[in-house]
Amino acid sequence: MKVRTRFAPSPTGFMHIGNLRTALYAYLYAKHNGGDFILRIEDTDRERFVEGAIDVIYSTLKKSGIEHDEGPDKDGGVGPYVQSERKDLYKKYAEELVARGGAYYCFCDKERLAGLTDDKGVRKYDKHCLHLSKEEVAAKLAAGVPYVIRQNIPEEGMTEYEDMVYGTIRVPCADMEDEVLLKSDGMPTYNFANVVDDHLMKISHVIRGNEYLSSTPKYNLMYDAFGWERPRYMHLPPIMKDAQRKLSKRYGDANFEDFIAKGYLPEAIVNYIALLGWAPKSNQEKMTLNELIELFDESGVNKSPSVFDEVKMKWLNGLYIKEMPEEEFLREATPWFEKSAAKGYDYALLAKLLQGRIEIFGEIPEKVSFIEEYGPVNPELYFHKKLKTDAVVAKELLPYAVDVLKNAPFDNASLFDAFGAMCEEKGIKKGQLLFVLRAAITAVASTPGGATEMAVLFGREETLRRLDEAIKQL
RNA sequence: GGCUCCUUGGUCAAGCGGUUAAGACUCCGCCCUCUCACGGCGGCUACAGGAGUUCGAAUCUCCUAGGAGUCACCA
Numbered sequence: 001m002k003v004r005t006r007f008a009p010s011p012t013g014f015m016h017i018g019n020l021r022t023a024l025y026a027y028l029y030a031k032h033n034g035g036d037f038i039l040r041i042e043d044t045d046r047e048r049f050v051e052g053a054i055d056v057i058y059s060t061l062k063k064s065g066i067e068h069d070e071g072p073d074k075d076g077g078v079g080p081y082v083q084s085e086r087k088d089l090y091k092k093y094a095e096e097l098v099a100r101g102g103a104y105y106c107f108c109d110k111e112r113l114a115g116l117t118d119d120k121g122v123r124k125y126d127k128h129c130l131h132l133s134k135e136e137v138a139a140k141l142a143a144g145v146p147y148v149i150r151q152n153i154p155e156e157g158m159t160e161y162e163d164m165v166y167g168t169i170r171v172p173c174a175d176m177e178d179e180v181l182l183k184s185d186g187m188p189t190y191n192f193a194n195v196v197d198d199h200l201m202k203i204s205h206v207i208r209g210n211e212y213l214s215s216t217p218k219y220n221l222m223y224d225a226f227g228w229e230r231p232r233y234m235h236l237p238p239i240m241k242d243a244q245r246k247l248s249k250r251y252g253d254a255n256f257e258d259f260i261a262k263g264y265l266p267e268a269i270v271n272y273i274a275l276l277g278w279a280p281k282s283n284q285e286k287m288t289l290n291e292l293i294e295l296f297d298e299s300g301v302n303k304s305p306s307v308f309d310e311v312k313m314k315w316l317n318g319l320y321i322k323e324m325p326e327e328e329f330l331r332e333a334t335p336w337f338e339k340s341a342a343k344g345y346d347y348a349l350l351a352k353l354l355q356g357r358i359e360i361f362g363e364i365p366e367k368v369s370f371i372e373e374y375g376p377v378n379p380e381l382y383f384h385k386k387l388k389t390d391a392v393v394a395k396e397l398l399p400y401a402v403d404v405l406k407n408a409p410f411d412n413a414s415l416f417d418a419f420g421a422m423c424e425e426k427g428i429k430k431g432q433l434l435f436v437l438r439a440a441i442t443a444v445a446s447t448p449g450g451a452t453e454m455a456v457l458f459g460r461e462e463t464l465r466r467l468d469e470a471i472k473q474l
Numbered sequence: 475g476g477c478u479c480c481u482u483g484g485u486c487a488a489g490c491g492g493u494u495a496a497g498a499c500u501c502c503g504c505c506c507u508c509u510c511a512c513g514g515c516g517g518c519u520a521c522a523g524g525a526g527u528u529c530g531a532a533u534c535u536c537c538u539a540g541g542a543g544u545c546a547c548c549a
Contacts (some may be wrong), residue, residue: 010521010549042549110547122476122545148547166479175477175545183547190549214478214544243541272486275498279487283497302487305542309485312499322512357511367510384509416508434508446510453508 004204007061007068008194010042011053014255017308018209018239018247021273021354025236026207028274028296039071040202041082042189042194062265065289070201078201083193090188093196093226094149094181100226103181104130105137106150125150125178129431150374151192151222159217164234164298166210179218180417191215195222204230204450210235234298237439239276240307247308247434254308261334263361268317276306286319318359329355336364351456353449370444377470381439387431394436395474400426401437401467410460414458415452453471 007023009015030037039061041054054072061068069077080086097103117123130152132140140147153176160170181192188196190325198206213235239247247254259269271287280287280295286353287295317429321329330351337347342364354367379391399420408418423430438451441463447454455463 008549012549016533113547124545169478171478177545180547185547187547194549209543210479211543211549217478235479238542240542245500246542275486277486281488283488285486285498305478306487307485309499312486316498356513381509387509417510421548431508437511442509445511448510450508450510 001204003030003033003327004038004202005030005035005207006038006040006198006201006203007066008040008042008197008208009057011050011057013050013053013056014257015056016248016255017269018254018271020060020064020256020270021239021276022207022236023061023066023207024064024270024274024292025234025278025296025301027068027186028292029205029207029234029298030069031293032036034298035067035204036069036076038076038203039068039074039081040197040201041072042190043082043084044190044193046241051295056257063260064270065267068269071347083188083197085474086188086193086197089200090193091182091186094188094192097151097170097181097225098149100225100227101117101152102222103151105132105141105147106178106180107132107140107145107147109146123177125154127178130178146184148180148184149387150178151218152225153178153221155220159221161216161220161230161233162211163216164205164232165301165303166213166235169213169216171214173221174397176218181222191218192222195219195226198231199223199226199228205232205234207234208236210237213304234301236301237277237303238306238344239273240305242307246305259313263363264313264317265320268320269313271320272316273312277302281346314359321358321360322356324472326351326353326355333361333364336361337368340365340368341370342368345371345457350448353453353457357448367448368446370442374423374441374443374466377440377443377473379474381443381445384435387429387435389432389436391474393432394440395435395471396429398440398467398471400428401433402464405455405460405464410456412452412456415455419452437467441466443470 005026007026009019009023029035039057041057068074070077070078070081072081075081080208094103098105099410106125108125108128112128113125114124116126117267129150154173157173158170159173160168163169181190182188185401188457197203210379216233216235220230241247256269256274260266267289270289271285271292274287274292274296275285278296278300282292282295284295324332330348332352333354334347337343337345337350342350350368354364358364358367382394383390404415404418404422419434420430422428423433434451438447438454439445439474441451441458442454449457458466
């Protein structure tokens with residue numbers, strides 16, 4: 001049987017990391033097994049529908065490299081792929097299930113239902129309407145009494161299934177309620193739509209968050225009642241913000257777009273989240289999407305929740321940045337330069353200096369802020385323990401730099417060599433001179449390049465001006 | 475509360491009856507070095523607790539504790 005997995009988000013806003021990971025795993029599993037990955041939009045709850053949310057789903061998937069084989073925009077013959085467009089279907093199947101004894105009409109109103117709630121605030125429907133005769137049901141239907149269709153779950157016995165990551169899940173039927181399958185507005189509940197759609201779309205493996213772990217037995221009972229083959233299930237542990245709280249869009253800090261805006265690379269995000277809850281046998285950490293496809297398998301999936309660690313994702317992103325081709329880095333960095341203190345400077349030079357020094361593009365502005373914030377040089381900046389320099393040394397050495405800066409060809413290699421020659425001639429320690437020079441012309445403790453590189457960045461004139469100012473201050 | 479599930483360093487995570495309990499991030503040293511970073515080397519820190527089973531348990535069983543999920547005409 002061909003492997004077919006699906007990602008079935010509801011369009012309620014941004015795509016957060018947990019959702020993306022679910023999509024990723026479903027995609028990886030399908031591709032690893034030469035199968036298809038289907039996108040289905042679950043919008044049966046129109047109250048929560050958010051305008052534009054579907055576009056966010058498309059764009060996130062696209063940027064992540066997760067390409068669906070079928071979906072609303074790619075018909076594979078089992079559509080439509082949007083639940084609200086399948087409305088009529090569900091009713092028909094609900095009725096079929098009633099005919100098969102797996103479900104029944106229920107006319108109970110809210111008041112009666114409320115009366116069923118026990119002292120703990122927990123309610124279990126009492127199958128009241130299950131015992132209505134055919135005639136009674138027909139009469140109420142004819143009279144237009146509002147109704148729902150409920151699943152008819154056996155009152156006793158056990159039901160079990162084999163989860164691909166959690167193993168055997170066994171639940172007593174008595175603990176499950178006869179859930180509503182078809183709402184009074186004619187729309188299916190998620191529970192029902194899911195089962196019908198997954199079957200009709202020939203989904204072989206249902207991969208989703210483990211909040212469904214304990215309701216899955218109910219779904220299985222539906223498959224059984226329909227006489228359909230049950231799919232395989234892979235439930236995934238949640239991604240946490242910390243030990244107690246699940247990562248959710250409520251915290252606003254965990255959606256894909258936010259990370260992109262901070263200067264993360266999509267492939268790094270995907271790589272990182274693949275690692276939350278799964279590890280390859282080799283324990284390799286940096287993997288391309290294709291490598292992930294090749295290595296992904298359910299035996300590497302964890303059962304316990306994992307905490308999202310942005311620090312580590314940053315590190316991974318840094319790895320991706322370091323191995324970008326220079327031109328690509330420059331292209332990606334340019335928009336960041338444009339809105340920073342580096343605006344108007346030599347972007348190619350800055351890119352070269354910065355590529356090995358940042359982990360996300362968002363760090364660029366702070367790294368180059370020294371360019372325009374030049375002011376009085378704090379004497380302490382001349383202090384360096386190992387180089388044995390301080391303001392006194394700076395006052396002595398700085399003047400030696402003036403001639404070189406005035407006369408040497410103004411490129412990094414030439415300047416560096418010229419300073420080397422001069423230092424040797426005068427018996428000065430090059431490291432000391434260059435250190436105090438860098439401090440003098442940048443006025444900050446650390447910069448993305450050494451003295452000569454900073455000088456080239458500023459240009460001869462500006463460098464001399466700054467040096468002059470710094471010397472006067474001493 | 476019932477049901478289902480989870481528990482290896484601060485975090486991610488190997489491990490599936492015999493290991494000095496990997497590796498990665500973070501942090502701290504050292505080296506490299508025109509500052510910072512990169513890189514290299516090294517270090518700190520873990521099997522939730524208790525009973526079993528076994529010659530032997532992080533690995534199997536049970537109990538306890540802690541945590542999560544679920545119990546909607548939401549998905």
